[in-house]
Amino acid sequence: xxxxxxxxxxxxxxxxxxxxxxxxxxxxxxxxxxxxxxxxxxxxxxxxxxxxxxxxxxxxxxxxxxxxxxxxxxxxxxxxxxxxxxxxxxxxxxxxxxxxxxxxxxxxxxxxxxxxxxxxxxxxxxxxxxxxxxxxxxxxxxxxxxxxxxxxxxxxxxxxxxxxxxxxxxxxxxxxxxxxxxxxxxxxxxxxxxxxxxxxxxxxxxxxxxxxxxxxxxxxxxxxxxxxxxxxxxxxxxxxxxxxxxxxxxxxxxxxxxxxxxxxxxxxx
Amino acid sequence: xxxxxxxxxxxxxxxxxxxxxxxxxxxxxxxxxxxxxxxxxxxxxxxxxxxxxxxxxxxxxxxxxxxxxxxxxxxxxxxxxxxxxxxxxxxxxxxxxxxxxxxxxxxxxxxxxxxxxxxxxxxxxxxxxxxxxxxxxxxxxxxxxxxxxxxxxxxxxxxxxxxxxxxxxxxxxxxxxxxxxxxxxxxxxxxxxxxxxxxxxxxxxxxxxxxxxxxxxxxxxxxxxxxxxxxxxxxxxxxxxxxxxxxxxxxxxxxxxxxxxxxxxxxxxxxxxxxxxxxxxxxxxxxxxxxxxxxxxxxxxxxxxxxxxxxxxxxxxxxxxxxxxxxxxxxxxxxxxxxxxxxxxxxxxxxxxxxxxxxxxxxxxxxxxxxxxxxxxxxxxxxxxxxxxxxxxxxxxxxxxxxxxxxxxxxxxxxxxxxxxxxxxxxxxxxxxxxxxxxxxxxx
Numbered sequence: 001x002x003x004x005x006x007x008x009x010x011x012x013x014x015x016x017x018x019x020x021x022x023x024x025x026x027x028x029x030x031x032x033x034x035x036x037x038x039x040x041x042x043x044x045x046x047x048x049x050x051x052x053x054x055x056x057x058x059x060x061x062x063x064x065x066x067x068x069x070x071x072x073x074x075x076x077x078x079x080x081x082x083x084x085x086x087x088x089x090x091x092x093x094x095x096x097x098x099x100x101x102x103x104x105x106x107x108x109x110x111x112x113x114x115x116x117x118x119x120x121x122x123x124x125x126x127x128x129x130x131x132x133x134x135x136x137x138x139x140x141x142x143x144x145x146x147x148x149x150x151x152x153x154x155x156x157x158x159x160x161x162x163x164x165x166x167x168x169x170x171x172x173x174x175x176x177x178x179x180x181x182x183x184x185x186x187x188x189x190x191x192x193x194x195x196x197x198x199x200x201x202x203x204x205x206x207x208x209x210x211x212x213x214x215x216x217x218x219x220x221x222x223x224x225x226x227x228x229x230x231x232x233x234x235x236x237x238x239x240x241x242x243x244x245x246x247x248x249x250x251x252x253x254x255x256x257x258x259x260x261x262x263x264x265x266x267x268x269x
Numbered sequence: 270x271x272x273x274x275x276x277x278x279x280x281x282x283x284x285x286x287x288x289x290x291x292x293x294x295x296x297x298x299x300x301x302x303x304x305x306x307x308x309x310x311x312x313x314x315x316x317x318x319x320x321x322x323x324x325x326x327x328x329x330x331x332x333x334x335x336x337x338x339x340x341x342x343x344x345x346x347x348x349x350x351x352x353x354x355x356x357x358x359x360x361x362x363x364x365x366x367x368x369x370x371x372x373x374x375x376x377x378x379x380x381x382x383x384x385x386x387x388x389x390x391x392x393x394x395x396x397x398x399x400x401x402x403x404x405x406x407x408x409x410x411x412x413x414x415x416x417x418x419x420x421x422x423x424x425x426x427x428x429x430x431x432x433x434x435x436x437x438x439x440x441x442x443x444x445x446x447x448x449x450x451x452x453x454x455x456x457x458x459x460x461x462x463x464x465x466x467x468x469x470x471x472x473x474x475x476x477x478x479x480x481x482x483x484x485x486x487x488x489x490x491x492x493x494x495x496x497x498x499x500x501x502x503x504x505x506x507x508x509x510x511x512x513x514x515x516x517x518x519x520x521x522x523x524x525x526x527x528x529x530x531x532x533x534x535x536x537x538x539x540x541x542x543x544x545x546x547x548x549x550x551x552x553x554x555x556x557x558x559x560x561x562x563x564x565x566x567x568x569x570x571x572x573x574x575x576x577x578x579x580x581x582x583x584x585x586x587x588x589x590x591x592x593x594x595x596x597x598x599x600x601x602x603x604x605x606x607x608x609x610x611x612x613x614x615x616x617x618x619x620x621x622x623x624x625x626x627x628x629x630x631x632x633x634x635x636x637x638x639x640x641x642x643x644x645x646x647x648x649x650x651x652x653x654x655x656x657x658x659x660x661x662x663x664x665x666x667x668x669x670x671x672x673x674x675x676x677x678x679x680x681x682x683x684x685x686x687x688x689x690x691x692x693x694x695x696x697x698x699x700x701x702x703x704x705x706x707x708x709x710x711x712x713x
Contacts, residue, residue: 049303062413067314074315078322096339105336112333134326142322144350155403155424158411165404172400179350186348195337196345200355207386211371211378229339268411 050265062157066265068150072178073253075143080246082136087242089115089126094190094234108190108234140182147178159266167259170252177249184241190234199228346439353396353431356438358389360457396431418475426468433459449589451597462600466608474615480627487550487616491609495543498605501598502536528590531580535591538576539606542569546613559617566610628692630685631657637679637689643672657687670696 007013023029050066093107105120114121115129126132151171154160160168183201187194202223206215216226222240225231301307337343347355362385369381381387407420414421436443440456450456469490476486510520523529545565549558581588595602637656638644644656656679675690683689 049301049307051301052303067311070311071314071318074318075322078319094337096337103336104338104340109333109336116330116333118333130330131323131326134330135322137331138325138329139322141348142318148350151400152424152428156414156421158407158409158417158420160404161407161409161411162404168404169401172397175400176397182348182350189333190337191334192337192343193334193345193347195339196343197347198337199342200347200358203386204358204390207382207384207390209381209387209390211381213377266411268413268416 050267062153065149065153068146068153069257069260072143072146072150073257075139075146076249076253078139079136079143082132082139083242085132086115086136089129090188090238092188092235092238094194094232106190106234108188108194112189112191140185144178144182147175151175154266157266157268159268161266163263164259164266167256167263170256170259174249174252174256177245177252181241181245181249184237184245187237188234188241194234195228198223198231198233202226202228202231202233349435352435352438354389354393354434356434356436356440357392357395358385359440360434360437360460361385361388361392363457364388396427399427415475415478418472418479418481421475422468422472425471426464429464429467430460433463447596449592449596450599451593455597455599458600462604466604470608470612470615473612474618477616477618483616487613488547490612491543491547491550494605494609494612495547498539498543498601498609501601501605502540505598505602506532506536506594527584528587531584531587532591532594534576535595536602538569538573539602542566542606543609546609550613550617555617562613562617566614627687628657628660628689630687632685634684636682636684637687640678640682642676642678643674657683657689660689660692670700 050063089111091107091111096104096106098104110120110122112133113119114123115126115133117125117130154168154171183197187198187201202219202225205219205222206212206226208215208218219226219231222236223231223233224236225233346352365383366385367383369383371378371380437456437459440453443456444450444453473483473486473490477483510523524533546562549561553561577588580591641656670693673690673693675693677688677690679689680687680691
């Protein structure tokens with residue numbers, strides 16, 4: 001008769017079996033060790049706050065302004081989340097069609113009308129779409145404002161100086177990317193603002209300093225044409241807005257924040 | 270008795286008492302810890318932001334507007350963050366145009382059309398390009414704004430400049446709405462004059478904040494502004510009307526007109542403000558200048574509001590006349606007196622006391638205490654005291670005001686060069702009511 005061995009700690013055994021199966025295939029322990037070591041040795045200041053790192057008891061009245069970079073990042077996250085939702089309903093088609101009354105319109109504008117719950121929506125309106133679009137709009141504005149103010153804070157505290165020069169350059173690039181985010185974003189609805197801004201953009205691209213072929217190349221690259229009448233710029237801008245800019249921007253933002261983490265926040269005494 | 274309590278650390282962490290109030294300093298980490306303080310604070314900020322965005326999006330739905338119409342060029346205004354670029358595009362019409370021919374003749378490098386769009390592209394780089402080279406031009410250590418007045422004033426100048434460029438982007442709307450501005454030239458000067466005013470006033474104020482030598486920095490900007498104002502006023506309101514070829518009798522008759530009298534009153538009030546301010550900052554010492562200017566400006570402002578209010582209520586035609594006569598020259602006629610008053614205010618203001626401005630740089634190294642001879646004989650000084658820091662935090666007056674020897678041993682060892690004895694002397698001078706304190710020369 002087999003002796004019944006009471007199983008001690010059945011939950012633990014189950015866990016060990018389950019996670020052991022995973023660990024045999026994906027050995028995570030060495031990686032965790034390396035990470036912990038780097039946290040504990042190389043980046044000893046990592047979990048420390050600013051005031052702890054510099055052993056400050058005083059709170060300078062500028063410190064509230066030190067949250068502006070974080071605010072712009074949080075606003076960016078909100079635009080990403082709401083932007084993903086908007087992407088389900090938005091139609092990036094800017095080619096002109098005409099209503100039975102002969103009024104020009106386009107699918108981008110009509111899909112926006114459905115998202116916004118406007119009366120000219122040809123399909124079913126998107127429930128709470130106006131909230132999602134409003135959040136995308138306002139958090140984008142908040143992000144741009146926060147980026148500007150963040151840059152001013154860094155400028156006025158002299159935080160761009162050694163050793164943070166490269167991070168400042170990265171920040172300038174991120175500022176330009178943010179402006180491009182905004183610009184490509186308000187070209188997407190296919191409304192009158194979009195058309196007018198695309199006209200200006202195409203003209204400025206064509207006039208870019210240099211020989212004429214360069215401007216034509218840039219206009220073709222960015223706006224898919226050199227004339228706002230024929231250029232299908234909305235699809236092009238959609239691709240910039242939802243793929244290229246988020247990809248490059250997110251990578252650079254992570255790099256930007258990683259450098260802040262490594263170099264610390266400036267403490268101008 | 271009390272010393273026993275202190276040794277037992279009874280008072281630690283009580284309000285008003287320093288944390289380390291004993292001879293041996295502990296390893297306790299000062300500052301707010303990351304967890305939970307900073308994490309909670311960040312969460313509060315994040316939730317607040319999300320709430321604001323929710324409320325905004327529920328309250329104000331951004332309209333989509335009519336669909337784009339390829340046959341109609343709509344009147345549009347770009348979003349606010351691109352206005353500066355559009356303003357530069359518009360102002361580029363004053364720049365020379367033309368065609369740069371291709372030097373090679375192959376069509377690879379030209380011809381380049383130099384037009385408004387070309388200049389718009391290049392001018393947009395003006396606010397951006399300096400940002401790229403900034404960290405390589407401005408070296409050294411990070412500093413508070415008051416310690417780097419030139420850089421900070423340049424920053425204010427650039428902010429004002431970008432703001433002017435953004436304003437100029439809607440120049441036609443502004444002229445339509447306020448026709449008394451006279452025309453586009455008035456708005457073009459927005460690119461030059463207001464940024465200069467803002468930059469110079471900021472520089473003067475920041476010098477004051479940093480306890481720097483002030484006299485000429487008050488006299489020269491105010492004097493130049495007063496001179497420019499006088500020239501403009503003389504030319505516009507005296508020489509040009511006289512040149513118009515009317516007889517003296519016509520002028521005398523014209524002076525009886527109520528709208529001319531209102532204009533003369535306004536210009537003379539501006540002139541009086543400039544002259545009195547210039548006199549005060551040039552010929553009086555600081556205390557007398559302030560004693561003169563404070564009541565003068567208060568009375569002057571009340572009078573200005575009363576007079577202009579009276580004219581606007583009782584004689585709307587005269588008010589319009591005044592606006593149409595002054596606003597085309599607003600940068601000097603209105604701007605210069607405002608600049609003069611603001612520059613005098615920031616240049617004469619009581620700077621942050623040494624107490625606020627200098628002592629708050631302390632990061633509690635405690636060297637001053639080690640060096641201080643007075644703390645060796647003071648009973649309550651118990652070794653862990655930090656002169657500057659405790660004085661700043663009002664936790665404990667580091668050295669009682671009248672026992673400090675002003676030997677400057679603390680300043681000699683201070684890594685941040687905080688002049689504690691200057692502070693003590695300033696406080697004593699204030700207590701004695703001496704003029705030395707208000708002279709603002711504690712550091713010079």
